[in-house]
Amino acid sequence: MSALAPNPTEALASASSERTPKRRHATAWVFTIVAGIIALVVNVPLLNAILVSFKPDGEIARNPVSLPASPTLDHYANVLYASGYDFPRFFLNSAMIAVGTVLVVLVIAIPATYAVVRLGFGGRWIISSASGLRLLPAIFFVVPFFILFSTLGLQDTIPGLIAANTFLNLPLAIILLSSALRDIPQEIEEAAAVDGASIYRTLGSIILPLLAPTMVAVSVLVFIFSWNDYLFALVLSTSSATPVTLGAANFITSTGIRWGDISAASVLSTLPPLLFAIFAQRYLVSGLSSGAVKG
Amino acid sequence: MSHTVERTRSIARERRKRTTAATVLSLPLILFAAVFVIYPLASGTLTAFQSSTLLNQANELNGVDNFVSLFRSDGFAKAAGFTIGFSAVVVAIEMVLGFGFALVMDRAFPGKKLFFTLLLLPIMVAPALLGIMFRLLLNGDIGALPALLESIGVSVSLFSPDSVIPLLVVLDVLQWTPFTFLIIYAGLQSFPKELLEASAMDGAGYVRSLTSVVVPVLKPVLFAAFFLRAIDAIRTFDVIYVLTAGGPGTSTTTLSIFIYKTAFEAGDFGKAAAAALVVLVCLVPFVPFIVRRISSTGMEGKK
Known part of the structure; x- marks a missing residue:
């Protein structure tokens, strides 16, 4: 803005x-x-x-x-220390899932987007299918993922939920990164090539720093979206990988609903995305609006 | 002569290097997409034609039985009807309010930065957690809203069949109007203001300029906001599932909730996959249109 x-x-x-x-x-x-x-x-x-x-x-x-x-x-x-709630573990799970997803998304999306946009790999249809994939209903993938994850032993594991969230967020990352890459003048890379830098070197030490603002925007959005995921957590986790979105409801016990505890849990669980929203607002706004408008 | 041969060779070598690098760099994406996109798409489609259940994924083909049973029971049609109606209503309200908010915020006034930040917060709250917060707010015993209503002499059970749907509409509007607002507001920021000065010079009033200058120029942005919200509204799951689990009865069962329940409560994977496939097939024709519509707002491939 x-x-x-x-x-x-x-x-x-x-x-x-x-x-x-x-x-x-x-x-x-x-x-x-x-x-x-x-x-x-x-x-x-x-x-x-x-x-x-x-x-x-x-x-x-x-x-x-x-x-x-x-x-x-x-x-x-109560939420943090009382026994039997496991809330700190849910919180840790969410943190691991969100941070892990951010890393995996960046590692997959940056080189691939560079290859597509700059090295002519595949072609524009890859970017277009990323946009298309983002529009398909995630619910379609729930049953196949459940079967696949059971086979691969990923059911109820942190890596499993990282994979699921990577699937959900890769399209947005590819869209944002490809439009940022297009804005970087090609002459910079040509100059690097003349100086004898390899493609990997060019990507690593010239393109990456230029992409930094977009990488921050992608990281913030992917963190928030994976932190907030509920549907895939509901299907793919049962206990040991449960994130806060699912775990916050655990305060509805057989003896009744602990309203105070449940509200404290939901406020705590909302805190990380809210902090991002406040302190990284610039990246968030640019990411959300250009991710929506371009693509 | 040998110089040009040398040059062609080096160009060829350069090109080969680029192709190798491109393949190496794309490899993680190719592998991931093969396992977590292509394979699930194929296996999900296959499951739709199998008699597969939660407990026994026997993988026996049963032709179109799943589709027959899907269309025989009225659950799927009801869920589809509710989803479409609900989406149409919330998206229409969110577009109008989001546009209005964007116009309000599109000027300098004291406290603008703070309110802008506050206005974006609902987008960041996990829909499932927001569902829990709504329960706190609306609960008959401890909720602030029923207490407020009672103090002015109105007594309604908010989760009764009559009031639950309007309630869900209000909740969706509270969370997602900030999203349409943000997209439209961002669009307004890159609005060519010479156009407005020209139309003001021509003596057009505020409303006139709005309808004949602002809306047409913003059309691509409005389309983007509309389609993105519509797509998300059609797959609504979290808030409604947390609040009503699709009830009372099946009155608030969205397609996503229907598919989830068919798979994991009734345990009928085949039927759930069939329903998911029908939804997918109905949405796919719109995808290229939406992608083209949205990308025309900014990205003309520079290739």
Whole structure:
């Protein structure tokens, strides 16, 4: 989101009616209020979960709407330390799956995309089929994956879920990387070739640094999407590879639903993607919008 | 003379080197795609014609029996109907609201950066976890929403058959309007503003400029947002499965939930694969069209 000076529709509004600076200032605050309300409303579920997670058990049922009267960290302590929940293990599983997927996706996608875009391997249809694959319903692959993973011994393993998430995220990575590669001027590589650099050397020490921003964008998106996967985790994990998306529901026990604990668990589980959203927003926005718009 | 021969040779050698390098570099992708894309596509298609179950993947061909039983029971048709209706409604609402949000945010005002960040948060929350958060919000005993409604004298059971579908629509809109907003907003940022100045000069008002300048120019971006959302809406699984598991009855069973349940609750892999194949075959014809539509917004191959 570059600071493109006057925004189009703002220009439109101000061009169509003459306004004094003071009135413009007042209208600006109107937009602050409107945007604030929208931002609040779409986040109601998250905010509510955060509030509930700090309320003591008795208070949760007594006053559902209010702020916590006597805030407590008990639910977070339960989630992290109480025995029998296994939440820290789910969290670790999610982290391993997400980080592993990011690495595998980059290792597969970068060289292959370079080969397709720059060395003429295969042709454009590979990029197009990547776009196409992204549009197919993932549910089709659930049964074949289940059978395949049982045969390969990947069922309920971290490498298995990394493979499944790599499958889900490779298309987006290939799309983003190929459009970034096209923007790198070919002359740079030609100069490197004249200097006697091999293709691998050129890719490793010239192209990779230039691709860095796109690699960050791909990593952030792939991390978030694999962290958030539920369908494949549901089908391909039973206990030892269970990620947080599945494990957060474990607080619904035979004795009832531990609402405080479950809200603390869901807030904690949402934290890593949210932190990315806040601190890597630039990459996220560029990745999401160009991945959607190009392709 | 020998100089040119030498040159042709070196070009040929260069080309060979490039081909070898291209193959080596593509090898990981080829291997991965063979095992995790091509093979599952083939085996999934084959399963659709087999009497395979969760407990016994016997792999006996049974012709089109799976398809016959799929279309005999009304579960599949009902799921398809619900999925299409649900997707149409949520995508329409999300497009209109996303466009509206983008227009609101497309100017400078105090607090814009903060609200922009907040507005994007719902996209980042795992749909399954959001489902759990909705349960916290909507639960009859501890939920804030029923409590609020009760305090103004309205008492509804939010998960009753009458209110559950509108409820799911609202939830989907809350999570995914930020996505359509983001795509459309990004499109607005690269909008050629000379066009607007020209139309303002011609005396066109705000609404007029919007419908006759902004919308036509943004059309490719609007298409991209629409198709990406539509595709995702059609495969909706997580939130609805966590919240209602497709119920009450089968009233909120999407195609994805239907296929999942057929495979892993009823244990009928053959029938599930058949249903998945039908869905795939119905969607495939749209894929080249969508890919072309979306890529025309930016990427003209420079090759």
